[in-house]
Amino acid sequence: MKEPLILIVNDDGISAPGIRKLIKIMNDFGKVVVVAPDGPRSGMGHAITIEATIRCDKVIIDKGPQTEYSCSGTPVDCVKLAVNQLLDSKPDLCVSGINHGSNSSINVIYSGTMSAAVEGAIEGIPSIGFSLLDYDHNADFSESEKYIRKITKRVLDNKLDPGVCLNVNIPKTKEGEELNGLKVCRQADANWEEEFEKRTDPKGRPYYWLTGIFVNYDKGTDTDEWALDNHYISVVPVQFDVTAHSSLSSIKSLFDE
Amino acid sequence: MKEPLILIVNDDGISAPGIRKLIKIMNDFGKVVVVAPDGPRSGMGHAITIEATIRCDKVIIDKGPQTEYSCSGTPVDCVKLAVNQLLDSKPDLCVSGINHGSNSSINVIYSGTMSAAVEGAIEGIPSIGFSLLDYDHNADFSESEKYIRKITKRVLDNKLDPGVCLNVNIPKTKEGEELNGLKVCRQADANWEEEFEKRTDPKGRPYYWLTGIFVNYDKGTDTDEWALDNHYISVVPVQFDVTAHSSLSSIKSLFDE
Numbered sequence: 194m195k196e197p198l199i200l201i202v203n204d205d206g207i208s209a210p211g212i213r214k215l216i217k218i219m220n221d222f223g224k225v226v227v228v229a230p231d232g233p234r235s236g237m238g239h240a241i242t243i244e245a246t247i248r249c250d251k252v253i254i255d256k257g258p259q260t261e262y263s264c265s266g267t268p269v270d271c272v273k274l275a276v277n278q279l280l281d282s283k284p285d286l287c288v289s290g291i292n293h294g295s296n297s298s299i300n301v302i303y304s305g306t307m308s309a310a311v312e313g314a315i316e317g318i319p320s321i322g323f324s325l326l327d328y329d330h331n332a333d334f335s336e337s338e339k340y341i342r343k344i345t346k347r348v349l350d351n352k353l354d355p356g357v358c359l360n361v362n363i364p365k366t367k368e369g370e371e372l373n374g375l376k377v378c379r380q381a382d383a384n385w386e387e388e389f390e391k392r393t394d395p396k397g398r399p400y401y402w403l404t405g406i407f408v409n410y411d412k413g414t415d416t417d418e419w420a421l422d423n424h425y426i427s428v429v430p431v432q433f434d435v436t437a438h439s440s441l442s443s444i445k446s447l448f449d450e
Numbered sequence: 451m452k453e454p455l456i457l458i459v460n461d462d463g464i465s466a467p468g469i470r471k472l473i474k475i476m477n478d479f480g481k482v483v484v485v486a487p488d489g490p491r492s493g494m495g496h497a498i499t500i501e502a503t504i505r506c507d508k509v510i511i512d513k514g515p516q517t518e519y520s521c522s523g524t525p526v527d528c529v530k531l532a533v534n535q536l537l538d539s540k541p542d543l544c545v546s547g548i549n550h551g552s553n554s555s556i557n558v559i560y561s562g563t564m565s566a567a568v569e570g571a572i573e574g575i576p577s578i579g580f581s582l583l584d585y586d587h588n589a590d591f592s593e594s595e596k597y598i599r600k601i602t603k604r605v606l607d608n609k610l611d612p613g614v615c616l617n618v619n620i621p622k623t624k625e626g627e628e629l630n631g632l633k634v635c636r637q638a639d640a641n642w643e644e645e646f647e648k649r650t651d652p653k654g655r656p657y658y659w660l661t662g663i664f665v666n667y668d669k670g671t672d673t674d675e676w677a678l679d680n681h682y683i684s685v686v687p688v689q690f691d692v693t694a695h696s697s698l699s700s701i702k703s704l705f706d707e
Binding site: 233235236237238239240241242243244246247248249250269270273274276277278299301302303308311315344347348351353354356357359375377379380382384387388389391392398399400401402403428429430431432433434435436437438440441443444445447448 | 490492493494495496497498499500501503504505506507526527530531533534535556558559560565568572600601604605608610611613614616632634636637639641644645646648649655656657658659660685686687688689690691692693694695697698700701702704705
């Protein structure tokens, strides 16, 4: 069998420990090409660069068989550039992460990591976003590794439904602690109750910092938040058809003459 | 009945003709507060500003009863700031646009206009994104107006299902031409076949411009692309639960031991 071509992207930037770990793991699965932002792009969602130019240069960050490109654009730009400009053939797999911090429930919408995986799916590539629930730059990815290997192998062997990618979130573990396994689940109905911190600059003008508290409204035991709270890895299949199919008839009746 | 509080946002910037037109229309429906980016933010998707500060200042752009704020952040930042910082009560309606250009089918994912409407829905506000299929700065919004009024009235009178907002796209018309009406439809399976134009800067280093051709793969007659091609206004109910519910069982079987 031909060696799989694996595209790696993230939103924390090409030098983040999470993507360095993911590159090491993926080098065991196939030929790896990294196209990642030149610095942090958290919270970029599905942003693309349409009014400005994009830089994308080949770089060597550390030793290994992978090829790497550092890109001035967004995580989604990285996927588009890889597929349409840098690679000779379509990747067999697109993996994004490992994100430093959660992308569960509503965070999937804001996440550059997950938007890159969704863009992979839009391009017809089996795609997975991996996130560890630890914002620390020096997070410990060791317990994550065996699950990332298992999920990657299953997806390479079986592909995914067209138009669907995976949102994988991994609880933070203490040293020696083991996770309970993996749960396939739905996105919880959770949200940020936001507040802004209003400050005044040295010239007396106001400015704002976004802050917020995460609130899970969902009592279901089939959600990603439930799984993570109970020390399971959550796997949510994510689609880019955002039509609210179950509301089509009520909206139709709204506009009946 | 209390006068409705209407939040207006967009992604083309607070001085774009599309939002100025929308403000004029909405002033007839209630008390209008505008919180819009200080310049163009097209293609920003659901980006939020988490690593930087946000400016947001009260401004007067043109005469009228509306209150207006110009914001340095993304369209989604504008909605968050409005709801959590600037307004005393939750808006009865959030309208985004009128966008200069299409946000049909896959464009809903990249669109700052639609992401602002989705953020409105996340905040529990009945929300609508309006887009005209004309990228021209001086686009003619006159034929759009009666449909925007009709849709706004229906949504104010009836609300929307929780977690659902509307993606309204309006075909470009020639002078005197009438549209065929309004179709409630699903997001078409369409995509951009992207290419990048590679150029060389004056110092000899490469850079890229994103370009692309829009391709509709969907032969259905129940899609937004079909409606627009046939001179109907398309109305797609959009949700932020992106779980691929129909793939849950196949993904579960993928990970059975």
